[in-house]
Amino acid sequence: MTSTEQDKPTWCKPFPVIGKGTFLFNVSRNRPFRIIVRDLVPNSQIDTSFIEMKVGYEEAILTCKTDNHNFVYPSKKPHPFFGNNIGIEKDLFCTYWLSYDSDRMIVKYGKGYRMNMTTILNENVYLVKESLRKIIKDAFFNPTVHRNVELYDEVDVTYSMMDVETVVDFDHLPFVSDRPPIAVDSSMLNMFDLDEGRFTYSASLPKECLELYTNVTAKNVDLALMEDDSCPDFNLVDAIRNSIRTPDALLHGILKSKEGEFGKSDPRQTYLRITLGHEFGNSPGVPYVLEIWPSDHGSPIHNHGNSYGVIRVLHGGLTINVYNKTSQVKQSTTYTPDDQDYMFDFNVKKDDVTWISPNWYQTHKLWNNTDDFCATIQCYKYGENDNTHWPYFDYVASCNVMDEFEPNSDLTFTELFNKLKDEFLSSKSK
Numbered sequence: 466m467t468s469t470e471q472d473k474p475t476w477c478k479p480f481p482v483i484g485k486g487t488f489l490f491n492v493s494r495n496r497p498f499r500i501i502v503r504d505l506v507p508n509s510q511i512d513t514s515f516i517e518m519k520v521g522y523e524e525a526i527l528t529c530k531t532d533n534h535n536f537v538y539p540s541k542k543p544h545p546f547f548g549n550n551i552g553i554e555k556d557l558f559c560t561y562w563l564s565y566d567s568d569r570m571i572v573k574y575g576k577g578y579r580m581n582m583t584t585i586l587n588e589n590v591y592l593v594k595e596s597l598r599k600i601i602k603d604a605f606f607n608p609t610v611h612r613n614v615e616l617y618d619e620v621d622v623t624y625s626m627m628d629v630e631t632v633v634d635f636d637h638l639p640f641v642s643d644r645p646p647i648a649v650d651s652s653m654l655n656m657f658d659l660d661e662g663r664f665t666y667s668a669s670l671p672k673e674c675l676e677l678y679t680n681v682t683a684k685n686v687d688l689a690l691m692e693d694d695s696c697p698d699f700n701l702v703d704a705i706r707n708s709i710r711t712p713d714a715l716l717h718g719i720l721k722s723k724e725g726e727f728g729k730s731d732p733r734q735t736y737l738r739i740t741l742g743h744e745f746g747n748s749p750g751v752p753y754v755l756e757i758w759p760s761d762h763g764s765p766i767h768n769h770g771n772s773y774g775v776i777r778v779l780h781g782g783l784t785i786n787v788y789n790k791t792s793q794v795k796q797s798t799t800y801t802p803d804d805q806d807y808m809f810d811f812n813v814k815k816d817d818v819t820w821i822s823p824n825w826y827q828t829h830k831l832w833n834n835t836d837d838f839c840a841t842i843q844c845y846k847y848g849e850n851d852n853t854h855w856p857y858f859d860y861v862a863s864c865n866v867m868d869e870f871e872p873n874s875d876l877t878f879t880e881l882f883n884k885l886k887d888e889f890l891s892s893k894s895k
């Protein structure tokens with residue numbers, strides 16, 4: 466079925482920025498649908514051109530149509546990440562997105578987060594024979610023309626306009642390229658790194674992340690500098706290591722008591738949360754948390770409820786697996802990705818900083834594959850445009866069911882310091 470004069474869109478809205486943007490459709494679908502981009506005020510007598518993205522069963526087809534030409538771009542299978550699963554995610558909640566970029570004359574379609582790896586169609590529509598390029602540019606990419614996005618169902622609509630309104634969204638920008646997960650202070654920038662695009666520089670972070678980055682990269686945020694004049698032999702790094710490894714010691718005991726916290730029997734899926742400071746209502750839980758990861762321990766796959774975050778490694782190292790946006794059945798009964806479905810992984814070590822945002826690196830699993838413990842300082846903040854303020858981390862629990870983790874505290878930092886100092890003094894006196 467193609468678009469005809471008789472078709473009625475289920476929903477339509479103009480792109481907020483002229484000539485570019487990403488349309489996001491967060492919905493559970495079990496039948497094909499089409500997204501059409503066309504002039505906001507079409508003159509049907511002379512202009513019937515439009516861009517159509519059809520998402521079907523294991524297929525996605527982009528068509529750019531003028532009166533006299535049809536430029537058709539079918540998706541290729543298998544996709545490097547999705548395999549043959551490039552169409553609708555039957556009965557699963559999923560974000561389908563369409564990026565429209567008149568500057569580059571590129572249209573992209575994908576599922577989940579907007580990333581290179583989740584891009585299923587990436588079509589430079591301008592790459593046609595030279596005689597057709599002016600037609601393409603005038604019909605689809607005139608940067609002065611306001612355009613609507615229209616949503617069409619293949620069959621009768623079964624949900625209300627109100628329902629649809631809650632599941633569509635726009636990003637003002639088209640998706641152009643990935644952002645690196647490691648953040649580096651802008652004062653360290655050099656031209657080779659800039660040219661290779663290896664890092665996200667601090668001044669280029671989302672503003673929510675920049676605030677967190679500025680605080681956690683302060684010189685004195687360092688476990689090795691946490692000293693006590695009354696107890697000069699006390700070393701916090703050694704004390705944490707001993708307390709984790711010694712049966713009946715404080716941290717060993719807390720870790721034992723947390724086994725099963727994430728619904729799985731794997732005792733390695735535990736880590737310590739040491740909170741710093743108070744809540745201000747602008748983050749899920751206390752915004753600053755020292756997390757302590759024993760060797761071969763880690764987290765379940767989880768996301769951060771669309772908040773912004775920054776993680777600085779204070780000791781040791783971690784491996785971070787990055788996952789696509791979770792697709793799940795309504796009422797959270799089944800979760801499709803498992804541990805092996807990650808898109809890529811990367812290692813972080815002492816003083817490395819990584820960041821997350823609603824679209825970038827939001828769903829991850831952290832694991833300490835080193836022989837020593839790892840300590841990180843993690844901090845989170847809700848975005849200014851976040852109207853939900855989801856207070857939980859959603860994680861994959863037993864039987865691949867999604868569950869909610871309410872950020873909690875095992876100890877405050879001052880409690881940790883004083884108790885480990887007491888533990889150190891007590892062991893010395895024996």
Ligand SMILES: [Fe+2]
Nearest residue numbers: 767768769829
């Ligand atoms: Fe996390």
